[in-house]
Amino acid sequence: MMILVAMTPVVAAPCQFLMPIGGDGSTTVTKRVDRPKISPLRMALGRTNWNTDFAVTQPHRRYKLFFTAQSTEQANYPIQAYLKFSDGSNLQVVNESMKPPLGKGAMFGPFTAPEGKAVSQVNFKIGASNDPGASGFSYRISVQGCR
Template identity: 50%
Template sequence: MMRLHPISTLLALPLLALTGIPAQAASNCGLLDAVGGGTSISKTIQLDGPLVFPFGRTNFNTDFIVSRPYRSYLVNFRSTSSKPGPYPIQAYLKFSDGTNLQVVNQTLDAKPGQFRQFGPFASLGGKLVNQVNVKVGSGYNANATGFSYVVSVYGCR
């Protein structure tokens, strides 16, 4: 096990606090780009209208592009709301053959500013991950509507 010098540990704390990744692992991980641009996506959980289900649309899903193979993936979530609230969170590894694997399925009762990292989630042998989908929000939990968050995904070698 590698020991960090006390000064190195102090310098690594901001990186850990901002990204959720320890400094020694940061060189092995890279942020994935979201479909539509950007690496850290800010959203507010909302429904597009009174008849969302089954006819309308939501902003629940964010897809991140996997442009090269990684061994594992980390999903980073931070509440940006001023009040605590429920965040229904699901995440999926989507494969090039059209299949997917659900890796997160929980409701996080997050306080304002709370950070949570999910993973690492290993790639399945023989399958190529081409996207990581993060879904925050649910038509079955109207109490989550209006809460804001930031989400990002790391691919790690």
């Protein structure tokens, strides 16, 4: 007796780019790290442009985060990223510094949400008051949600 088995290739789950909140309609955000005003206690004062949130409008199983250096001079980029949940909590998924050459960077992830948590936003934070050397350097970021 012969048994025939149909082999179907495994296809990667489709991914789609998420839209940044308050963006211009593009899924990729390009920014320059602003230098913060520093208090005598070495704390950042006022608003910085370090945070960028991407909206999650439908459930995804995994999230991939992309960072690319845009400056012609190498810089040390402090990078943090968080999954933000609908209950107001969050989970830090990236906390590192990178010094990539122009046009190079990294993909972080894929990251999954903990059981029972619904992701509402993905947050990138590039820059830190304890590393003012990154000020003035440009970068490009984007986020994908994957089924």
